[in-house]
Amino acid sequence: MGRASDTSKFVAPLTVARLLDSANFALPDTSEFTIKPYHVGFTADYIARPQVGYVRDNFGQGFYGGSAITLSDMLGNHNLAFGLAVNGRIDEAQALAAYTNLTHRLNWSVGLSQDPYFYFLAAGYTFDPNTGEPLYIQQIRRLVFRSAFVAAQYPFSRFSRMELGLQATNVDDAVYQVIEPLVSQPSIQKIGLGSHNYVQPRLALVHDNSLAGYTGPFAGRRSRFEISQTIGGWKFFQGLADYRRYDKIAGPIVLATRGLFVGRFGPDAGQFQNFIGVTDFLRGHTSGSYDRNECTVAQPTPANSQTGCVSLDRLIGSRVAVGNAELRFPILTRQIFRKLPAAVPPIEGAFFYDVGLAWNAGNTLKWSLAPGDDPENVRSPLQAYGASIRTNLFGFAVLRLDYARPLNRPIKSLWTLSLGPTF
Numbered sequence: 001m002g003r004a005s006d007t008s009k010f011v012a013p014l015t016v017a018r019l020l021d022s023a024n025f026a027l028p029d030t031s032e033f034t035i036k037p038y039h040v041g042f043t044a045d046y047i048a049r050p051q052v053g054y055v056r057d058n059f060g061q062g063f064y065g066g067s068a069i070t071l072s073d074m075l076g077n078h079n080l081a082f083g084l085a086v087n088g089r090i091d092e093a094q095a096l097a098a099y100t101n102l103t104h105r106l107n108w109s110v111g112l113s114q115d116p117y118f119y120f121l122a123a124g125y126t127f128d129p130n131t132g133e134p135l136y137i138q139q140i141r142r143l144v145f146r147s148a149f150v151a152a153q154y155p156f157s158r159f160s161r162m163e164l165g166l167q168a169t170n171v172d173d174a175v176y177q178v179i180e181p182l183v184s185q186p187s188i189q190k191i192g193l194g195s196h197n198y199v200q201p202r203l204a205l206v207h208d209n210s211l212a213g214y215t216g217p218f219a220g221r222r223s224r225f226e227i228s229q230t231i232g233g234w235k236f237f238q239g240l241a242d243y244r245r246y247d248k249i250a251g252p253i254v255l256a257t258r259g260l261f262v263g264r265f266g267p268d269a270g271q272f273q274n275f276i277g278v279t280d281f282l283r284g285h286t287s288g289s290y291d292r293n294e295c296t297v298a299q300p301t302p303a304n305s306q307t308g309c310v311s312l313d314r315l316i317g318s319r320v321a322v323g324n325a326e327l328r329f330p331i332l333t334r335q336i337f338r339k340l341p342a343a344v345p346p347i348e349g350a351f352f353y354d355v356g357l358a359w360n361a362g363n364t365l366k367w368s369l370a371p372g373d374d375p376e377n378v379r380s381p382l383q384a385y386g387a388s389i390r391t392n393l394f395g396f397a398v399l400r401l402d403y404a405r406p407l408n409r410p411i412k413s414l415w416t417l418s419l420g421p422t423f
Helices: 016-022 287-292
Strands: 043-047 051-054 063-072 078-087 094-101 107-127 134-155 160-181 187-208 217-229 237-250 253-265 319-332 347-359 382-392 398-406 414-419
Touching (some): 217 253
Antiparallel strands (some): 043 063, 063 078, 078 094, 382 398
16 A cells, blocks of 8 residues: 655745745845946055165165055056165166056056166276276166156957057166275266167067966966067167977976077167076076186287176177076975975976077177187077076075086086076
């Protein structure tokens, strides 16, 4: 004998209507709502920790410090950025004030900026003509760029965009001559070289679908191709091509490669010099290593030498090309050790090969120098290979230790310690 179904245990599904019927309160009456236009109001998003200090050295530096702040509205469509950093002299401070509008697909920015750049010219010993006291004199060229700019970005997709820009620039040109006597107090002389004005439009195509890891990207592609032309007091054409890729070899092992070219062409191309002797471009060829080795040996100095040291001149030019290859692998990361405590910073390693070339208009380019070639006018690529260890210091900075073996140099190996993410 079958059992009759027990319908008393049936529970009806829960609905919004049932909830409203059983509630002892009612929802707000939307007819009482008022609609007001949205007004942009800025609030702080980020404030860099202010710092201030004082230092006195042979370059006559004084107070230093600075801070930065970014602000935006509630929707994030309007952004303001202000920054100031002082290092001794107010007229050489680094400053930025910019507004960015992200309301539409075409993003645009306007702003003002000031950026100082310092270039080492020459150094050497001489004698005071009045007292005969030995003097060590350094010459440093100082360029202060003061610009008003407008820029626009139009994304084609999530990973690709086109950039347009126009900036009007005033360049304050001067040379600082630092005189260090053997006995008396050092002094500094400023030699003004006037100012220059120009307007520079630019066009760039950018692509970036890379994924960032602990110390740098580990997958995807990045590229930037840019052209610009100056109009006015200084005339030169500038081109930039930067292509990077990150290919997985096996498991967590990644092959990272980069090809970079920056070149200026025209009558004033030599006003801007590029230096490739830094760990971001060419390891094993830092300027300090040349000062302690090749540049301590007496050698004839050509009249057109950039630094007074022919070996160091090879790292400087209005046109540079750099190639880098790294085989990156984890050493101590949570990717390998799942139970690694969060307090332990991740450590990664790499084997690398760097090659770089710097030259100017009129130079002859060769893969290797032949006996009798003028090293000032005949340029060849500089190379180095080695190994690197890098760690992420709790998201604050990436610390890198590089062991490089430069080719075609008197020194056989070089250790360098630097900060910054990998390419």
